[in-house]
Structure formats: structure tokens, C-alpha cells
Amino acid sequence: MKTKNLILSLLVVTFLLSCSDDSELTVILKQSGNLKVELTQNETPVNETKVYLIPQTFMLIDKAAEPTSYIEYAIDMVTTNEDGIADFGEVNVGNYYTISEGVVVGSLIYHPGRTVQVVSDVNKKYTMEATDYYGTITITVNEYNSNTDIWEPTSGYHVAIIPSDFLENTESPEEDIDAAFDEDVTNASGMVTFNVPSGYYYYALVYTILDNVVVYELTFLETGEDYNRAINFSI
Numbered sequence: 001m002k003t004k005n006l007i008l009s010l011l012v013v014t015f016l017l018s019c020s021d022d023s024e025l026t027v028i029l030k031q032s033g034n035l036k037v038e039l040t041q042n043e044t045p046v047n048e049t050k051v052y053l054i055p056q057t058f059m060l061i062d063k064a065a066e067p068t069s070y071i072e073y074a075i076d077m078v079t080t081n082e083d084g085i086a087d088f089g090e091v092n093v094g095n096y097y098t099i100s101e102g103v104v105v106g107s108l109i110y111h112p113g114r115t116v117q118v119v120s121d122v123n124k125k126y127t128m129e130a131t132d133y134y135g136t137i138t139i140t141v142n143e144y145n146s147n148t149d150i151w152e153p154t155s156g157y158h159v160a161i162i163p164s165d166f167l168e169n170t171e172s173p174e175e176d177i178d179a180a181f182d183e184d185v186t187n188a189s190g191m192v193t194f195n196v197p198s199g200y201y202y203y204a205l206v207y208t209i210l211d212n213v214v215v216y217e218l219t220f221l222e223t224g225e226d227y228n229r230a231i232n233f234s235i
Helices: 002-022 067-073 173-179
Strands: 032-041 050-055 076-079 085-092 094-100 103-105 108-110 113-118 123-129 134-145 150-153 158-163 182-185 191-197 201-207 214-220 226-232
Touching: 032 050, 032 094, 032 103, 032 113, 050 067, 050 085, 067 094, 076 085, 085 094, 094 123, 108 191, 113 123, 134 158, 134 201, 158 173, 158 191, 173 201, 182 191, 201 226, 214 226
Parallel strands: 032 123, 134 226
Antiparallel strands: 032 085, 050 076, 050 094, 094 113, 103 108, 134 150, 134 191, 158 182, 158 201, 201 214
């Protein structure tokens, strides 16, 4: 028995010396993690909706570029399940941008999107609440007063807000108004305020009757942005 133990000990020592002399220990680190994105509307799961995964390197710093324009660079697309979850499974480590196709809330269409990070060997879950992705546009409409020779805020003007890509696909003022996200009439201070989805480049349609609709370029609306604009209306 002692002889057998001695032989085994010698074999182990020989093996260890062989490894230390002739081999190098290679450590391979895991270079991926698991990613899930939850899509909700007023905390209710949004199912059967496409969510796209885009490498952050493609998200160029361009305020005039709508996030949906980067969908062509997506490396994956997953449709949310009944729990509003888009499960991308195992994804290479890195920073990404996720964006969903349109989530309709009343007359508004939201495109929630956010930056996400995939960490090595970690399960990550992010939530996108559609109605959190909005900004505020306040417009003051001025009318020229020939008696005072100044532009003054005026009530009673119709103002409609429309995204640029919607406006490009209409052919008449009536279609413009129908496609608008929201519409209101200026108050006694000549003002209207809209809470509308972010991620769009907006235009304003100002008119008294449909025969005199004037289109004004506004801004690309960021999430949480408060945009104010004074418009001197003239036909």
C-alpha cells in the first residue's frame, strides 16, 4: 500500500513539473451577457411589438436624425411577448441602443428608445415606458397690429403639430391637419402647449381657415425638452 501511494505521489509531481515546464495556463474570459428589454405603456405590458438592437457606434450625434432612421443598422430584432419582454438572449459585451416600432396612444405614436449596456456574464433587464418619451412644445402666435405697429399675441388661431415624415406624405392642407398629432386654439395670451412624443422633427400648421394654412419649421424634440417658439403669422 505504501509502495502504491509512493508511485501515485511521484506521478502527480511529474505531471505538475511537466505542466510548469512545457505548458502555459490560458484563461478565456466570457465576452457576452444576456439582455432583455421590457416595453410598457402606462405600466401595462406592450406585446407583439418589434424592438430593435443597434450598436451604439451607429447612433451618430445629429439632432436632426430621428432614432428610427438607424433601424437599418440593427443587428437583431425581437418581438415582445405577452409580458412585454423582448428577450435578445446572449449578446456580445458592449453598449447598444434599443428602439421599438410605434406604440400608439390615442392620436400619438411613441418610439421609445434607450441606451443599454451588456456586461460579461451578467443578465441585464431594461424597461422602456412608452409615455415617458415626450417633450413639450409651446407656441405663441402673434398678429401684426397696424395701429400700434407691433406684433401682438392673438387668440383664436388654430395650431396643429405634425412630424416631418408625416408632412412629407400628405398632399393637401386637409390631409396635413388629419395627420397632425395634436391641434389646439391659441388662448387669450396667444399660446398653445402640446405634450407630444419625442424623437421627431416637428412642424407647426397655423391657420384660421383651411384656405390659409401656413407651415412653420420647429425643432427636433428631445425627451424632456421644453421648446418655446413665437410665430408671427402672416399669409
